[in-house]
Each structure stands twice: as C-alpha cells, then as structure tokens.
Amino acid sequence: MLQSKLFSKTLRQAPKDEVSRNAVLLTRAGFIDKVMAGVYTYLPLGLKVLNKIKEIIRAEMNSLGAQEILMPALTPKENWEQTGRWNEIDVLFKLEGAGGKEYALGSTHEEIITPLVKKFASSHKDLPVYVYQIQDKYRNEPRAKSGLLRGREFSMKDLYSFHKDEADLEDYYDRVKKAYLNIFKKCGLRAEVVEASGGVFSKFSHEFQVVTPYGEDNVVLCGSCDFAQNTEICQLKTGEACPKCSGQLKLEKAIEVGNIFKLKTKFSEAFDYKFTDEHGRLQPVLMGCYGIGPSRVMGAAVEVHNDDKGIIWPAAISPFQAHLLVLDDKQTKSAAELYRQLTAAGFDVLMDDRAESAGVKLNDADLLGVSLQLVLGGKTKTGEIEYKFRDGSSRGVIKLKKVSRLFE
Amino acid sequence: MLQSKLFSKTLRQAPKDEVSRNAVLLTRAGFIDKVMAGVYTYLPLGLKVLNKIKEIIRAEMNSLGAQEILMPALTPKENWEQTGRWNEIDVLFKLEGAGGKEYALGSTHEEIITPLVKKFASSHKDLPVYVYQIQDKYRNEPRAKSGLLRGREFSMKDLYSFHKDEADLEDYYDRVKKAYLNIFKKCGLRAEVVEASGGVFSKFSHEFQVVTPYGEDNVVLCGSCDFAQNTEICQLKTGEACPKCSGQLKLEKAIEVGNIFKLKTKFSEAFDYKFTDEHGRLQPVLMGCYGIGPSRVMGAAVEVHNDDKGIIWPAAISPFQAHLLVLDDKQTKSAAELYRQLTAAGFDVLMDDRAESAGVKLNDADLLGVSLQLVLGGKTKTGEIEYKFRDGSSRGVIKLKKVSRLFE
Numbered sequence: 001m002l003q004s005k006l007f008s009k010t011l012r013q014a015p016k017d018e019v020s021r022n023a024v025l026l027t028r029a030g031f032i033d034k035v036m037a038g039v040y041t042y043l044p045l046g047l048k049v050l051n052k053i054k055e056i057i058r059a060e061m062n063s064l065g066a067q068e069i070l071m072p073a074l075t076p077k078e079n080w081e082q083t084g085r086w087n088e089i090d091v092l093f094k095l096e097g098a099g100g101k102e103y104a105l106g107s108t109h110e111e112i113i114t115p116l117v118k119k120f121a122s123s124h125k126d127l128p129v130y131v132y133q134i135q136d137k138y139r140n141e142p143r144a145k146s147g148l149l150r151g152r153e154f155s156m157k158d159l160y161s162f163h164k165d166e167a168d169l170e171d172y173y174d175r176v177k178k179a180y181l182n183i184f185k186k187c188g189l190r191a192e193v194v195e196a197s198g199g200v201f202s203k204f205s206h207e208f209q210v211v212t213p214y215g216e217d218n219v220v221l222c223g224s225c226d227f228a229q230n231t232e233i234c235q236l237k238t239g240e241a242c243p244k245c246s247g248q249l250k251l252e253k254a255i256e257v258g259n260i261f262k263l264k265t266k267f268s269e270a271f272d273y274k275f276t277d278e279h280g281r282l283q284p285v286l287m288g289c290y291g292i293g294p295s296r297v298m299g300a301a302v303e304v305h306n307d308d309k310g311i312i313w314p315a316a317i318s319p320f321q322a323h324l325l326v327l328d329d330k331q332t333k334s335a336a337e338l339y340r341q342l343t344a345a346g347f348d349v350l351m352d353d354r355a356e357s358a359g360v361k362l363n364d365a366d367l368l369g370v371s372l373q374l375v376l377g378g379k380t381k382t383g384e385i386e387y388k389f390r391d392g393s394s395r396g397v398i399k400l401k402k403v404s405r406l407f408e
Numbered sequence: 409m410l411q412s413k414l415f416s417k418t419l420r421q422a423p424k425d426e427v428s429r430n431a432v433l434l435t436r437a438g439f440i441d442k443v444m445a446g447v448y449t450y451l452p453l454g455l456k457v458l459n460k461i462k463e464i465i466r467a468e469m470n471s472l473g474a475q476e477i478l479m480p481a482l483t484p485k486e487n488w489e490q491t492g493r494w495n496e497i498d499v500l501f502k503l504e505g506a507g508g509k510e511y512a513l514g515s516t517h518e519e520i521i522t523p524l525v526k527k528f529a530s531s532h533k534d535l536p537v538y539v540y541q542i543q544d545k546y547r548n549e550p551r552a553k554s555g556l557l558r559g560r561e562f563s564m565k566d567l568y569s570f571h572k573d574e575a576d577l578e579d580y581y582d583r584v585k586k587a588y589l590n591i592f593k594k595c596g597l598r599a600e601v602v603e604a605s606g607g608v609f610s611k612f613s614h615e616f617q618v619v620t621p622y623g624e625d626n627v628v629l630c631g632s633c634d635f636a637q638n639t640e641i642c643q644l645k646t647g648e649a650c651p652k653c654s655g656q657l658k659l660e661k662a663i664e665v666g667n668i669f670k671l672k673t674k675f676s677e678a679f680d681y682k683f684t685d686e687h688g689r690l691q692p693v694l695m696g697c698y699g700i701g702p703s704r705v706m707g708a709a710v711e712v713h714n715d716d717k718g719i720i721w722p723a724a725i726s727p728f729q730a731h732l733l734v735l736d737d738k739q740t741k742s743a744a745e746l747y748r749q750l751t752a753a754g755f756d757v758l759m760d761d762r763a764e765s766a767g768v769k770l771n772d773a774d775l776l777g778v779s780l781q782l783v784l785g786g787k788t789k790t791g792e793i794e795y796k797f798r799d800g801s802s803r804g805v806i807k808l809k810k811v812s813r814l815f816e
Contacts, residue, residue, distance in 0.1 A: 007475055007537045009528050033524055035480055036509075041524060042478040050478070067415055070450040070458070072443055073481065074501075074513075074546065074561045093482075095503035095513075097560070098550040101444075105482075105503075105513075116441055116449060120417050129415045136544070138482065142506040152505070153482045 001320070003352045006030070008043040010364050021214055022299040023147025025311050029367045031319075038144025038152035045368070046298075048319040050155065053294040054134050056186045056316065057157045060179040064172075066130035066159055071112045073136060077102035079111035083270040091139040105138035110267045110289060113160045118273040118285075124164050127275060127285070128172065132159035134294065146216060148299030149255060159290040164275060166264075169286045173262060176290045180208055180258050187297050188305060188314020191257060194219050196230040201264040204233075208292075209254035214303050219254045222247045255300045258292040305391070311369030312390050320350040321407055323370035327358040331376040338376070338385070338400060347407055366390070372406055409728070411760045414438075416451040418772050429622055430707040431555025433719050437775045439727075446552025446560035453776070454706075456727040458563065461702040462542050464594045464724065465565045468587040472580075474538035474567055479520045481544060485510040487519035491678040499547040513546035518675045518697060521568045526681040526693075532572050535683060535693070536580065540567035542702065554624060556707030557663060567698040572683060574672075577694045581670060584698045588616055588666050595705050596713060596722020599665060602627050604638040609672040612641075616700075617662035622711050627662045630655045663708045666700040713799070719777030720798050728758040729815055731778035735766040739784040746784070746793070746808060755815055774798070780814055 008030035015027045015034070026032045031046035042050055061068070077094075080086035086094075086104070093105040106112065113131060121129050137156040144152050159176065163169040177193065184191040191208040198204045207230060209219050218231040224247025229236075231251070236243070238251040268274070268285040277283045298317070305312040313319065322342070326335040332353075339351045350370060352361050358377065365373050375386040380397075387406055388395040398406065416438035423435045423442065434440045439454030450458055469476070485502075488494035494512070501513040514520070521539060529537050545564040552560050567584065571577040585601065592599040599616040606612045615638060617627050626639040632655025637644075639659070644651070646659040676682070676693040685691045706725070713720040721727065730750070734743040740761075747759045758778060760769050766785065773781050783794040788805075795814055796803040806814065 005473075005475075007525065007528055007534070007539060033527070035482075035520060036484045039480045039482050039484075041480065041520065044475045044477060047476055047478050065413075067413075067452045068455055069452060070455050072447045072449065072561045073544065074443075074447050076444045076447075093503055093505060095501055097501060097548045112443060112449065117415065119441070120415055126415070131415060136481065140505045153480045 001350050003350055004354045006044060008033075008045065010367055018147065019145055020147040020149065020299075020303075021306065022149065022302040025302055025306055025367075026147065026299075029311055029369065032148070036152075038141055038150065040148065040151070045319045049298055049313070049317050050294055052317045052319075053187055053297050054155070054157070057183055057292055057294060058134065060183050061132045061157070061159060064130060064159075064175060064179050066132045066161075068133065069131055070133050070135060071106070071109050071116075073106050073138065074103050075106050075109075075112055077104065079115070080104050083111055083267060085111065091141060093138045093140045106135075107137055107139050108289075108291075109133070109158055110160070110263065110287075114267045114271045114273055114287070117160070117162050118268075118271060121162060121285075122275055124275055124277050127162055127164045128168055129162040130159065130172070132157060132290075146299075148295045149216065149303070151295060154293055155295045157292045157294060161288040161290070162268075163286045163288070164277065164283065166286060169262060169264070169288055173260060173288050176260055176288070177206065180260065180290070180292065183292065184208060184210070184257060184297075186316050188301055188317065189257060189297065192219065192221060192228050192254070193226070194221075194228040194230050194254075195233065196259070197233050198262070199266070201266050202262040205259060205261040207256050208258035209256055210300050210304060211252045211254045212300075212303050213253055215253035215255040217254045217256050219252055220249050221252055222249055224248070255296070255303060257297050257300050258290075260290045261288065263287040263289055306369070309363070310367030313369045313371050314391075315371040318369070318371035320370050321347050322349045322372040322374050323365050323368065324349050324351040324374045325361050325365055325376065326351070326353060327361060327375060327377040328380075330378075331380065334382075334400075335376050338374075338403070342404070345404060347404070374403065374406075409756075409758050411758055412762045414452060416441075416453065418775055426555065427553055428555040428557065428707075428711075429714065430557065430710040433710055433714055433775075434555065434707075437719055437777065440556070446549055446558065448556065448559070453727045457706055457721070457725050458702055460725045460727075461595055461705050462563070462565070465591055465700055465702060466542065468591050469540045469565065469567060472538060472567075472583060472587050474540045474569075476541060477539055478541050478543060479514070479517050479524075481514050481546065482511050483514050483517075483520055485512065487523070488512050491519055491675060493519065499549060501546045501548045514543075515545055515547050516697075516699075517541070517566055518568070518671065518695075522675045522679045522681055522695070525568070525570050526676075526679060529570060529693075530683055532683055532685050535570055535572045536576055537570040538567065538580070540565060540698075554707075556703045557624065557711070559703060562701055563703045565700045565702060569696040569698070570676075571694045571696070572685065572691065574694060577670060577672070577696055581668060581696050584668055584696070585614065588668065588698070588700065591700065592616060592618070592665060592705075594724050596709055596725065597665060597705065600627065600629060600636050600662070601634070602629075602636040602638050602662075603641065604667070605641050606670065607674070609674050610670040613667060613669040615664050616666035617664055618708050618712060619660045619662045620708075620711050621661055623661035623663040625662045625664050627660055628657050629660055630657055632656070663704070663711060665705050665708050666698075668698045669696065671695040671697055714777070717771070718775030721777045721779050722799075723779040726777070726779035728778050729755050730757045730780040730782050731773050731776065732757055732759040732782045733769050733773055733784065734759070734761060735769060735783060735785040736788075738786075739788065742790075742808075743784050746782075746811070750812070753812060755812070782811065782814075 222242035225245040630650040
C-alpha cells in the first residue's frame with residue numbers, strides 16, 4: 001500500500017485523554033481512534049493487525065477440531081434469567097426494544113450456545129462438540145481508561161466444548177491450554193498460565209497472563225517452578241516460599257489475555273441439557289469455555305513491545321511485512337520498481353511515498369513499528385538497500401535482488 | 409469437510425415460528441438458528457455463505473480504492489444529537505450505561521465516520537476519501553418476521569465517500585453503482601437500479617431491488633427502458649405508460665439488497681466539516697453513502713433460488729464447491745480417495761460420510777443446495793462418478809480423473 005493514500009495519519013502530539021501506553025501509541029500512530037472511553041474505531045492499520053491476530057487464533061481453533069459459528073450480540077433476557085445471570089453480571093448492558101422486549105448485549109455466550117448445541121447433540125454419538133466464534137462483546141465498565149485492555153466494546157474469541165464425561169473434558173482442556181500458548185507465542189507474547197478462581201464447579205480456572213508493569217492484574221509467580229496464582233486466590237507475597245517447591249515467589253503486574261474454565265454442568269443444568277448414553281440413560285453434559293480477546297492481545301503486544309520512538313510489532317502481527325522508505329527523490333523510480341516486485345511476489349509492503357522529509361519518514365516508521373524497514377536513501381549504492389528490523393535484532397545493507405530473504 | 413463431523417443437522421420439519429421462505433429453508437438445512445425474532449446465529453454452513461458474500465463485496469470495495477476500517481456498534485448519544493437523529497430514527501436501539509451515559513446501537517454510521525474523517529482530511533490534497541466497513545448493525549424493528557430480510561441485528565457493508573466538489577461525488581457515485589451491479593451478479597442476483605426518495609439534498613437516491621413475489625418493497629418497472637421507481641415516490645401502476653419512453657409499466661414486489669445516497673453536505677454541515685481549497689478558502693465537504701447488507705443478500709439469494717426440495721446456491725456463494733455423496737458402502741474407499749484428491753487440489757468439498765440411507769443423503773443434499781453434487785452410488789462404474797448441478801443446468805457421468813473440470 002502507498003502511504004500517501006492512507007487516509008489516517010500519525011499525530012505529533014499524544015492524545016490528551018489517554019493514560020495507557022497502548023492507547024497513546026496506537027492513537028498517535030493512526031491504528032485506532034477513540035469514539036468514547038473504552039470504545040474505539042479500528043483504522044486501516046489497526047484493522048490489519050486485529051485481523052492478523054484473529055487469523056492466528058482461527059487457525060489454532062480449526063486445528064483443535066472446533067467449528068466456527070457466529071452468534072448475535074443482541075440476546076434475550078429470558079436466557080439470562082434461566083441461568084440467574086441477568087442480575088448477577090453487574091457489567092451486563094441491558095436495553096429495551098419494541099413491545100417492551102428486554103435484551104442484553106452479550107458479554108459472554110453460554111446463555112446462547114448451550115440451548116443451541118442442545119438442539120443438535122442429544123446422543124452420546126453426537127458428543128464431543130467444539131464450537132467457537134470471533135465476535136464483539138460488550139461490558140458496561142464503570143472505568144475504561146486502559147485503551148484496548150479494558151473495553152466497553154471489544155473483540156472476543158469464545159470457544160465452548162461439550163463432553164460426555166470428565167476425562168474427555170480434561171483432555172480437551174489440556175489441548176486448548178497448549179493451543180493458547182501457541183497463539184500467544186505467535187503473537188509475540190510470553191504468557192504465564194496462572195491459577196484463578198474456579199467458581200462452584202471447579203477448584204481452579206486458568207488465566208493466561210502477560211507480565212508487564214502496566215498490567216491491571218496481580219499475580220504471584222514462583223521463580224523455580226510453574227506455580228502461578230492470581231492474587232484474587234493467593235495471599236502470598238514477594239519473597240515468601242513457593243507452596244509447591246519452596247522456591248522464591250514474586251508478585252508481578254500482568255495483563256490477562258485469555259482464560260479457560262471447566263464449567264462442567266453449570267450451564268447444562270440451567271438449560272436442562274442431558275444426553276442419552278450407550279445404555280439409553282440420560283446423563284448431564286459437561287462443558288468447558290475458553291476465551292481470548294483479540295483486541296486485548298493487540299493492546300498487550302503494544303504494552304510489551306515499544307520503545308521511546310514507538311511501537312515494535314512482532315513480525316506475525318505487524319500491519320505490513322515491510323515498510324519501504326524513500327528518502328531521496330532520486331530513488332523514487334528504484335523504490336517504485338522494488339515495491340512492484342515485492343508486491344508481485346506476494347509480500348505485503350507499505351511504501352512511504354509521501355512528500356515528507358527524511359526525518360519525518362524515519363520517525364513515522366519507528367512510530368508505526370512495522371517489523372522490517374527497508375530504506376532507500378541518498379547514500380544507498382545502486383542495486384543495494386538498507387534494512388533494519390524494528391526490534392533491533394539486525395540491520396545492514398543487502399543487495400536488492402536478495403531482499404526477499406529478509407522476509408523468511 | 410466431513411458431514412458426520414458437522415454439529416448442525418438438517419431438520420425434517422419446517423420451524424413453526426417462521427413464515428418467510430428464506431428462514432424456513434435456511435433453518436431446515438442447518439444454516440441458521442433463530443435466537444429470537446429478527447436475530448439469528450449463523451451455523452457453520454451459514455457462516456461460510458455469509459463470509460463468501462462479504463469477500464465478494466470486500467474485493468469490489470478495495471477495487472474502488474476504498475479503505476476498510478471497523479467502527480463500533482456502541483455509539484455516544486452526543487453524536488446523534490448533533491445531527492438531530494437521536495429522536496428522528498424511530499428504530500434506533502438506545503441504552504444507558506454506567507454513570508448515566510447514553511448510547512445508541514448503530515443502525516448506520518454517518519455520526520461516527522464524519523467526525524473521524526474530519527480529523528484527518530482537512531485539505532483539498534487529502535480528498536477524496538473512501539472508507540468502508542463490514543460490521544453488524546441494529547434496528548429496533550417492531551415486526552421482524554422475514555428471516556434474514558429484516559433483522560434486528562444484521563450484517564452491513566457501509567461505504568462513505570468524501571469529496572471536494574459535486575462532479576467528483578457524481579463520478580464516484582456512478583463507479584459505486586457499477587460495482588454494486590457486479591457484486592449482485594456475482595452473488596447470483598439480478599438487481600434493478602430503482603429510484604427512491606433522495607431526501608432534502610438530492611432528488612433521488614438509488615435502491616438495488618431484486619424482483620421476487622416474496623419481496624417487502626413495491627417497485628414500478630418499465631418493460632421497455634430503464635425507468636424504475638419505488639412506489640414510495642411513484643403513483644403509477646401496472647399497465648400505465650412509462651413517463652420516460654411511453655412503454656408499459658409493471659408493478660412488482662422486490663427485495664432491497666442495497667442502496668446508494670448522495671448525502672452532499674447533510675452530515676458535513678452537522679459536524680462543521682469543511683476543507684481548505686487550493687486558494688486557502690474553507691469549503692463544505694460533500695459526502696456519499698453506500699450500503700449493502702450481506703445477510704440480506706444471503707436471504708434474497710435463497711428467496712430467489714430454491715425449489716420444492718430446498719436451496720439452490722449460486723456457485724460463488726455456495727457453502728462448498730461440491731457435495732460428495734457416498735450412497736453405497738462399497739464405494740467408501742473410492743470416495744475417501746476422491747475427497748482426499750479434491751481437497752489436496754484446493755477444492756472445498758463437503759463429503760456425506762454419514763451412516764444414512766441413499767434417500768436421506770440425496771434429500772439432504774438437495775435441501776442444503778451445494779451448487780454441484782458428486783454421487784458415488786451402487787450403479788457407478790469403477791473410475792466414474794455421477795454429477796448433478798443443483799440448478800439443473802447439467803447432469804451426467806464423468807471419469808473420476810476428469811472431475812476437476814466440473815469446478816471450472
């Protein structure tokens with residue numbers, strides 16, 4: 001894409017009404033635009049990143065054998081009353097429509113998925129069922145000042161699994177846990193698996209927490225083993241001994257980017273969803289639910305990967321594979337030819353063809369944070385180009401005809 | 409995909425609470441599930457069709473030079489008050505959140521896009537700007553009994569254009585009109601361009617109407633020229649003379665699948681959005697807006713393309729490219745091998761590997777409506793397969809090694 005055509009622009013000043021680093025950088029770089037607290041528009045660059053994260057998640061869901069569906073955001077009050085959550089979930093957005101009909105905007109979808117799967121999977125032969133969606137969710141947050149980390153409207157991938165026995169649920173739960181770690185790794189995030197409250201039906205649920213000073217969650221991690229708990233269920237502090245291995249614990253701030261939960265019969269009981277087993281007897285269906293917020297992953301990636309110049313996108317979720325900068329008018333032709341070649345080879349390149357100074361272009365490129373910069377400047381020899389990986393891992397000069405190697 | 413793995417199933421009975429043909433067929437065939445009136449879940453088959461329609465639209469939008477963004481559904485009351493539409497749009501869903509903050513669920517997005525583009529495009533050098541999104545919209549419909557044709561929650565592609573003069577707006581408006589006709593043609597729909605009310609700022613807007621006895625709109629069409637008007641602005645009836653060519657008019661029922669509108673300065677004035685022209689003078693920005701409902705296109709395609717056995721998907725929006733039926737256990741191996749080959753060649757095939765009778769499989773295939781059926785039955789000779797195009801255009805027997813020809 002040609003940067004001169006991009007309708008969004010970088011801003012020199014940080015937005016006055018944002019405090020979180022992700023919102024400040026994503027706004028300045030032209031990825032998002034704030035409509036109101038906790039509600040953003042994704043501009044062309046931001047939507048590209050969001051879609052890449054969704055595709056990474058989608059690929060892992062499909063390889064877990066899960067089938068994609070799309071449930072509505074508008075959901076009937078009756079379903080929420082059946083589980084008792086109409087009054088229980090304090091952040092549920094409620095509204096009234098024609099004829100006095102009451103609705104909630106889905107903050108989660110157990111109330112919709114459970115009666116749906118009940119319609120189709122009534123025999124042991126129909127189970128297990130794994131279904132997911134990627135869709136926008138709503139939370140009536142009293143405070144929403146963390147940019148993409150705590151939205152009133154935010155994107156969510158929610159997977160639900162339905163099983164005939166606990167062993168089958170346990171097995172799938174572990175498979176999802178591994179898939180989640182793959183997803184976060186691909187998105188450039190190191191996520192810790194942290195124990196959290198399991199509610200009435202399970203001892204623990206598990207959260208995927210990315211440690212960063214700007215996190216809103218507090219977690220206790222062991223330096224020697226995999227013990228990790230959210231402080232909501234853990235009274236231990238930095239310096240105390242790990243209850244599992246006696247190693248030293250550390251209290252850290254973290255961003256929750258995903259969670260998985262053994263719901264067991266909580267929702268199948270509420271909707272009287274049973275299946276017929278091999279002997280013709282009715283048995284309760286066991287459920288699991290598994291969430292990742294793509295927009296929150298985007299925010300977390302920015303919180304973790306940035307410097308004083310701007311964003312440093314991990315390659316897999318970078319809005320473009322390369323940012324081609326033309327710093328010298330004499331290089332315009334070579335740049336256009338290189339852009340044509342790279343695009344024809346299937347690479348997704350942003351070319352800064354604007355009539356701006358070299359300084360503005362270099363600063364904007366660092367602010368935008370595309371993972372690889374290719375620079376055609378005044379000093380570049382014919383047939384060569386400068387390159388710089390935004391994460392600082394490597395920079396140098398490469399022959400133009402070898403440039404596609406950098407994309408490997 | 410293996411049909412035995414699909415968690416949704418066909419239903420023998422028509423749903424009792426649906427009157428429209430699209431909702432009856434899409435529900436029976438397992439494409440959608442009704443959550444409540446006007447609100448549906450897209451099951452795996454339905455989501456595939458919806459996504460194919462969205463991709464057809466997206467490709468045409470991109471070739472119009474439009475940039476994709478994603479605006480929120482949750483929008484602040486203030487923006488709607490600024491245009492006077494908070495009280496003007498009777499189907500606006502309104503809700504109240506924490507701190508007494510009031511919101512509308514977007515039924516259209518002029519109130520969000522206008523202040524957004526105003527931030528970035530203030531000079532004549534920045535114009536024109538073309539921006540679109542594909543996103544869910546909400547309408548508090550008093551009656552919603554037409555399946556996907558009139559939803560309370562429905563998908564929408566909305567494109568907005570911003571111009572410095574009327575000639576530029578006119579030119580782009582015509583380009584969009586042509587792109588829309590391409591889209592509907594690709595989706596297997598013959599859409600008539602019908603004049604409708606243009607509001608205060610334009611004489612006419614244009615609707616894209618698919619003529620069918622089950623349509624909710626009434627249009628007057630000339631049999632001899634391109635004169636076509638919605639009865640909302642036209643008093644003429646069947647048999648009367650065309651005001652343009654004196655040909656004979658006909659009154660028809662139709663489904664509106666898209667509309668385009670020259671908004672001119674209606675919204676730029678409301679948001680005080682002006683640009684600086686070549687002489688440094690402030691001038692009003694002119695706008696156009698252009699909508700297509702992908703879910704409505706899906707419903708319209710079913711209304712138009714069906715028979716007493718089920719749906720007949722146009723090839724480009726068929727959930728799969730082929731439906732492979734195995735009617736004889738002896739053919740299971742050949743079928744699995746053919747399925748493997750077709751899938752490896754990049755074709756998207758649904759194989760009915762269920763333990764069901766030939767009759768059930770054939771009936772279900774006709775109900776589902778995949779555009780091409782491939783049948784391995786008891787009478788099939790080794791090395792051959794029966795094929796049938798669901799639209800009745802052709803059927804016969806083909807050598808297995810030539811089967812990929814049918815996909816061309």
